[in-house]
Amino acid sequence: MSAYRCPECGYLFDEDEGDEHEGYRPGTPFAKLPDDFACPDCSVRFKDDFEKV
Amino acid sequence: MKGYTATLPGGEAIYYVDRKRYLWTLSVLYPLQPFIGIWLHAETGNQAWLLLPIFLGYVVNPLLDWVLGEDENNPPEEVLLKLDRDPFYRILTYLVVPLHFVSLIGAAWWAGTQSLSWWAFLGLAAVAGITSGLGINTGHELGHKKSKIERRLAKIVLAVPVYGHFWIEHNRGHHRDVSTPEDPASSRMGESIYRFATREIPGAFKRAWAIEKERLERRDKSAWDMNNQILQSMSLSLVLQVGLLLAFGWKMIPFLLVHNVLAWWQLTSANYVEHYGLLRLKDDKGRYERCQPHHSWNSNHVFSNLVLFHLERHSDHHAHPLRRYQSLRHFDNLPTLPSGYFGAYLLAWIPPLWFRVMDKALLALPHVNHDLTRVNIEPAKRAAIVQKYGRRPGESS
Numbered sequence: 296m297s298a299y300r301c302p303e304c305g306y307l308f309d310e311d312e313g314d315e316h317e318g319y320r321p322g323t324p325f326a327k328l329p330d331d332f333a334c335p336d337c338s339v340r341f342k343d344d345f346e347k348v
Numbered sequence: 349m350k351g352y353t354a355t356l357p358g359g360e361a362i363y364y365v366d367r368k369r370y371l372w373t374l375s376v377l378y379p380l381q382p383f384i385g386i387w388l389h390a391e392t393g394n395q396a397w398l399l400l401p402i403f404l405g406y407v408v409n410p411l412l413d414w415v416l417g418e419d420e421n422n423p424p425e426e427v428l429l430k431l432d433r434d435p436f437y438r439i440l441t442y443l444v445v446p447l448h449f450v451s452l453i454g455a456a457w458w459a460g461t462q463s464l465s466w467w468a469f470l471g472l473a474a475v476a477g478i479t480s481g482l483g484i485n486t487g488h489e490l491g492h493k494k495s496k497i498e499r500r501l502a503k504i505v506l507a508v509p510v511y512g513h514f515w516i517e518h519n520r521g522h523h524r525d526v527s528t529p530e531d532p533a534s535s536r537m538g539e540s541i542y543r544f545a546t547r548e549i550p551g552a553f554k555r556a557w558a559i560e561k562e563r564l565e566r567r568d569k570s571a572w573d574m575n576n577q578i579l580q581s582m583s584l585s586l587v588l589q590v591g592l593l594l595a596f597g598w599k600m601i602p603f604l605l606v607h608n609v610l611a612w613w614q615l616t617s618a619n620y621v622e623h624y625g626l627l628r629l630k631d632d633k634g635r636y637e638r639c640q641p642h643h644s645w646n647s648n649h650v651f652s653n654l655v656l657f658h659l660e661r662h663s664d665h666h667a668h669p670l671r672r673y674q675s676l677r678h679f680d681n682l683p684t685l686p687s688g689y690f691g692a693y694l695l696a697w698i699p700p701l702w703f704r705v706m707d708k709a710l711l712a713l714p715h716v717n718h719d720l721t722r723v724n725i726e727p728a729k730r731a732a733i734v735q736k737y738g739r740r741p742g743e744s745s
Contacts, residue, residue: 306494317563317566318563318565333524337669
């Protein structure tokens, strides 16, 4: 599985780990995140902006 | 004074000293202002002293901004990271959290135990509220950070002004939607602050609740679960305010009502002046452009920035929401308010005066250049604004 990083603040979405606080279970593919997904830490970068690590 | 070393791209070594380093303690001490009034009242017996912080905030503060002027200095790019990570600045934001509790409890104690005239009683409640409004500013600085301790402290300090939803509303809602008609926390051209407050206060709460509810639903929890971060902060507010009621009796009902409303009003005033009329345009896919530096109003006035953790360097804050206050930068040619925030609030509270000054400034911004399609306009005032400022097709600037 892959990880995706917010280019503004460095928030990392690791598909293996998901994000428990945000309610994304471990194993959630990045592609399955909502289309309007905004970075949970800075909210000024969106799903399309994230970079694959 | 502590300095930072760095090497410029050309190989030249630099040494940077932050001249404001110790002056930031003003942001920590300013919330103790009710005690100045209380002390002078205790010393002289004259209740009018209790209102002194109002005079300090809205007369002395704008005057100091005017006298001391602006500071456009920036830390060099090369030391930004070191400056941002210096724990000194972070610790100041931690220290101010308990002071907000001390301030409210102290003011409530004085109001609840002294026989004050009605005007001095309400005045002291207003002073306490204005001071707790600064608590929202503290919560703002802390709530933008990633560390657990800072996020926890944000929720704790926001309990003082009963604004526990702000952390979510601001970070997840306002920063996403800023300078769009959809944002209840961005004011529109032609919208008075009073009309704005009726949209902003309930709108912000609803947006925060919806965002938190959605997060909890993903975790298969009810919105009323104690994992709800709004409820966590609000529970602390409840304990604090019921505690004051039990300690000082029924007098706390009007005291806390005035306190709460005035605290919220501080945030409303800040939100009102920060993005007035500014509009992000949509791209061909219908998506709003990324928030640009010209989507916030700024001020470099020294004094009010020093008591507000640099909040007035607002464009850089929106560009880099996690950047700490000491590292926020000034940029040339940004939308600039005629004064620091406290002076700008005074202007905002008198709508005809605000419109007179700010509508002209808004339309003259280089990226707007009198084009009303580039302005966030209050729908109820659109016809009048087009009539007054609109260009006919083909008319050039």
